Amino acid sequence: MESVASPTKTHCPYCAFQCGIEVSESSTTVGWVATGDADFPVNNGQLCIKGWTSANLLTHPERLTKPLLRTKSGRLAPVGWDEALDFVAAGIQTLRQRHGVEAMGLFGSGVLTNEKAYLLGKFARVAVGTPNIDYNGRFCMSSAAAAGNKAFGIDRGLPFPVSDIEKAEVILLVGANSADTLPPIMQWFDRQKAAGGRLIVADPRRTSTARRADLHLPVTPGTDLALANGLMFIAIEEKLIDPAYIEARTNGFEAMRRAVLAYEPAYVERLTGVRESALRQTVRWLAGATSAMILTGRGPEQQSKGVDSVLGFVNLMLALGKIGRPASGFGTLTGQGNGQGGREHGQKADQLPGYRLIEVDAHREIIAKVWGVDPKTLPRKGKSAYELLDSLGPVGGIRGLLVMGSNVAVASPHSGRIIDRLKSLEMLVVCDAFPNETSEHAHVVLPVYQWAEEEGTLTNLEGRVIRRRIAAPAPEGVRGDIDILRGLAERLGCGDKFAFDSPRDVFEEFRRATAGGTADYAGITYERIDTEDGVFWPCPAEDHPGTPRLFAERFAHPDGRAKFHAVEHRPAGEEPDGEYPLYYTTGRYKEHYNSGAQTRLVGELTAAKPRPLAQIHPRLASRFGATAGSVLVLESRRGRAEFAAEVTTDIRPDTVFVPFHWGGSGAANLLTNPSLDPTSRMPEYKVAAVRISEVRPAGEVSA
Ligand SMILES: Nc1nc2c(c(=O)[nH]1)N[C@H]1C(S)=C(S)[C@@H](COP(=O)(O)OP(=O)(O)OC[C@H]3O[C@@H](n4cnc5c(=O)[nH]c(N)nc54)[C@H](O)[C@@H]3O)O[C@H]1N2
Ligand SMILES: Nc1nc2c(c(=O)[nH]1)N[C@H]1C(S)=C(S)[C@@H](COP(=O)(O)OP(=O)(O)OC[C@H]3O[C@@H](n4cnc5c(=O)[nH]c(N)nc54)[C@H](O)[C@@H]3O)O[C@H]1N2
Ligand code: SF4
Ligand SMILES: [Mo]
Numbered sequence: 001m002e003s004v005a006s007p008t009k010t011h012c013p014y015c016a017f018q019c020g021i022e023v024s025e026s027s028t029t030v031g032w033v034a035t036g037d038a039d040f041p042v043n044n045g046q047l048c049i050k051g052w053t054s055a056n057l058l059t060h061p062e063r064l065t066k067p068l069l070r071t072k073s074g075r076l077a078p079v080g081w082d083e084a085l086d087f088v089a090a091g092i093q094t095l096r097q098r099h100g101v102e103a104m105g106l107f108g109s110g111v112l113t114n115e116k117a118y119l120l121g122k123f124a125r126v127a128v129g130t131p132n133i134d135y136n137g138r139f140c141m142s143s144a145a146a147a148g149n150k151a152f153g154i155d156r157g158l159p160f161p162v163s164d165i166e167k168a169e170v171i172l173l174v175g176a177n178s179a180d181t182l183p184p185i186m187q188w189f190d191r192q193k194a195a196g197g198r199l200i201v202a203d204p205r206r207t208s209t210a211r212r213a214d215l216h217l218p219v220t221p222g223t224d225l226a227l228a229n230g231l232m233f234i235a236i237e238e239k240l241i242d243p244a245y246i247e248a249r250t251n252g253f254e255a256m257r258r259a260v261l262a263y264e265p266a267y268v269e270r271l272t273g274v275r276e277s278a279l280r281q282t283v284r285w286l287a288g289a290t291s292a293m294i295l296t297g298r299g300p301e302q303q304s305k306g307v308d309s310v311l312g313f314v315n316l317m318l319a320l321g322k323i324g325r326p327a328s329g330f331g332t333l334t335g336q337g338n339g340q341g342g343r344e345h346g347q348k349a350d351q352l353p354g355y356r357l358i359e360v361d362a363h364r365e366i367i368a369k370v371w372g373v374d375p376k377t378l379p380r381k382g383k384s385a386y387e388l389l390d391s392l393g394p395v396g397g398i399r400g401l402l403v404m405g406s407n408v409a410v411a412s413p414h415s416g417r418i419i420d421r422l423k424s425l426e427m428l429v430v431c432d433a434f435p436n437e438t439s440e441h442a443h444v445v446l447p448v449y450q451w452a453e454e455e456g457t458l459t460n461l462e463g464r465v466i467r468r469r470i471a472a473p474a475p476e477g478v479r480g481d482i483d484i485l486r487g488l489a490e491r492l493g494c495g496d497k498f499a500f501d502s503p504r505d506v507f508e509e510f511r512r513a514t515a516g517g518t519a520d521y522a523g524i525t526y527e528r529i530d531t532e533d534g535v536f537w538p539c540p541a542e543d544h545p546g547t548p549r550l551f552a553e554r555f556a557h558p559d560g561r562a563k564f565h566a567v568e569h570r571p572a573g574e575e576p577d578g579e580y581p582l583y584y585t586t587g588r589y590k591e592h593y594n595s596g597a598q599t600r601l602v603g604e605l606t607a608a609k610p611r612p613l614a615q616i617h618p619r620l621a622s623r624f625g626a627t628a629g630s631v632l633v634l635e636s637r638r639g640r641a642e643f644a645a646e647v648t649t650d651i652r653p654d655t656v657f658v659p660f661h662w663g664g665s666g667a668a669n670l671l672t673n674p675s676l677d678p679t680s681r682m683p684e685y686k687v688a689a690v691r692i693s694e695v696r697p698a699g700e701v702s703a
Contacts, residue, residue, distance in 0.1 A: 175299010
């Protein structure tokens with residue numbers, strides 16, 4: 001081991017698994033090292049390559065350490081904090097005076113701690129007064145969240161701890177490549193398998209996760225809803241459903257049953273590309289097991305019918321009588337570090353803390369009281385993430401934007417358009433620790449602490465509230481997001497409402513704001529988190545044990561029952577046709593994280609994965625005379641992009657897959673379709689139509 005001094009226990013900065021790590025000073029180089037925390041019961045000491053290398057960024061030379069302000073000559077030049085914050089506050093006031101409160105937008109993130117997410121929501125409503133705040137979780141968890149609320153009356157990604165996975169006899173993973181996206185979770189699947197359990201994976205690609213499965217369902221992109229309804233048809237036809245459970249614990253079965261009557265196996269096989277025998281096997285395994293789970297990832301969720309697709313799988317598990325039974329049920333695998341907490345406390349356009357709704361008067365009154373403001377002054381519901389970004393500039397009317405924790409220029413669908421919108425802003429403010437493709441267009445860049453330099457709470461994918469601890473000193477000159485909001489609020493004349501000296505201070509107000517809400521954190525304290533390895537919400541009082549498992553007795557709807565939904569398959573916003581004949585889908589590499597803003601700076605990670613490759617089947621490759629490394633120019637109705645080819649039988653011959661971790665001419669999102677789910681407003685990252693317009697010899701890629 002190369003560490004000295006006593007390590008600090010904290011959590012990895014990246015994904016929702018929030019592995020326990022130990023950070024210590026390196027004994028060999030300047031800087032810090034992260035190792036797995038063997039005592040944390042979620043990862044048990046395991047980390048993925050991103051976690052092992054996470055401390056590299058703490059002393060990275062590209063770190064932003066001074067506020068930057070765009071000069072008249074167009075350069076970003078260093079200035080003092082007062083000058084930068086004065087500029088931003090004056091900008092907000094000017095926009096408000098000239099164009100009204102709605103002219104200022106805020107864009108938050110699932111990277112933010114609960115304290116920050118809560119405060120950003122409050123800042124938007126109280127200090128700026130704008131309805132227009134949303135966040136990148138809209139691109140991530142919004143479909144699963146909406147489905148959970150509809151079906152169960154509550155949105156907690158996993159209604160059970162991950163340790164239940166090892167006890168499930170059968171698991172169906174739909175559109176989740178967990179072996180790459182949550183690698184240490186695979187220890188629970190390995191134990192499940194060792195105990196004789198079965199794994200089924202539905203994915204258009206034979207991923208590293210699918211390779212571990214007993215059965216792989218190679219679904220056509222965008223057909224998960226047909227798949228779910230087809231499985232339900234078979235469950236009913238083969239009398240595998242649980243009428244006693246349906247009667248005792250649910251509503252709406254009959255309407256759902258009528259809706260799936262059309263989903264005969266032969267029809268579903270045609271739509272999904274999954275053989276009837278595999279469909280029947282899947283249902284028989286799920287129904288025949290005493291304990292069975294369906295878990296979804298972004299595959300079925302990031303579709304313009306993402307909510308209905310998730311509801312289709314929930315329907316199946318309700319009909320089989322599995323939800324609420326031991327080591328059984330439905331769950332969604334949350335993505336970002338605080339993807340769960342970040343979606344509960346008011347960064348969403350329609351939301352207030354504690355999972356309350358901004359359009360419900362009783363909720364407005366409760367929160368206005370905690371904030372000490374008149375409920376009438378709280379704005380109403382604002383625009384969802386893509387709609388907000390699409391409205392930037394004089395035409396859409398949102399002329400100023402503050403971004404905290406997202407690289408929207410890379411991560412947004414139809415990114416070419418969004419970059420143009422960013423360029424048309426009167427004021428773009430980016431709070432970040434590193435420059436990225438979004439801050440390139442900023443008028444002001446505010447340098448912030450990184451994860452190991454400040455404390456706060458996050459809520460992991462199980463609903464367990466955990467604590468990030470201070471493990472390294474911050475460089476001279478940077479500030480926390482919370483200090484920035486305080487500094488701006490003071491300049492906007494409401495400093496008294498933001499006079500927090502520490503994240504802990506914010507947490508105390510936050511607990512009160514969540515009390516009595518669906519996501520109730522009132523009983524959680526920093527001390528309890530330390531002694532109990534985290535506390536699961538809801539936790540309404542300090543003497544309440546927290547809630548690791550939901551739904552054993554009742555669901556969260558007022559009558560205690562879950563709801564079936566009659567959901568119908570429909571085409572994606574754009575399907576392949578004569579002009580654009582191929583499916584285009586996007587996702588992730590094990591080595592990079594989201595927009596890549598952080599992981600592209602880590603030498604080990606870029607060495608392992610230096611650039612994005614377009615995955616295509618050998619049959620498709622040979623039609624175009626392409627071989628491994630050939631440069632493919634891909635075009636959709638929205639743009640063109642270039643990628644070197646990866647030729648593999650691990651993908652359907654009608655589909656191209658590209659990771660989205662890069663900007664520039666290899667940006668996957670230049671091609672994606674911003675068709676939105678009508679309920680969740682989730683963009684369709686997982687289905688678009690493209691063509692291969694040109695193939696060049698290897699090496700001639702400009703990405
Ligand atoms: N290494 C790494 N880990 C991460 C992240 C990262 O960027 N890198 N990001 C984190 C975040 S924010 C998230 S949201 C999660 C995401 O975690 P996942 O959901 O596991 O990741 P994705 O790669 O986006 O999508 C999963 C799979 O969906 C498949 N897919 C594509 N289209 C369809 C379809 O129409 N139907 C079905 N059934 N499947 C389809 C893709 O082939 C892909 O293998 O990962 C988290 N963990
Ligand atoms: N084509 C395609 N596009 C996608 C997806 C897909 O599957 N396909 N997935 C979507 C999904 S699921 C997601 S979650 C998004 C993610 O994409 P983004 O929203 O861009 O998220 P990140 O890349 O994680 O960017 C986080 C930024 O926040 C900064 N940061 C980290 N911690 C803090 C902090 O505490 N404070 C502040 N102020 N900044 C911080 C980092 O340095 C980085 O610049 O991408 C979406 N885009
Ligand atoms: S699985 Fe997620 S939390 Fe764990 S080390 Fe990897 S990125 Fe970090
Ligand atoms: Mo995500």
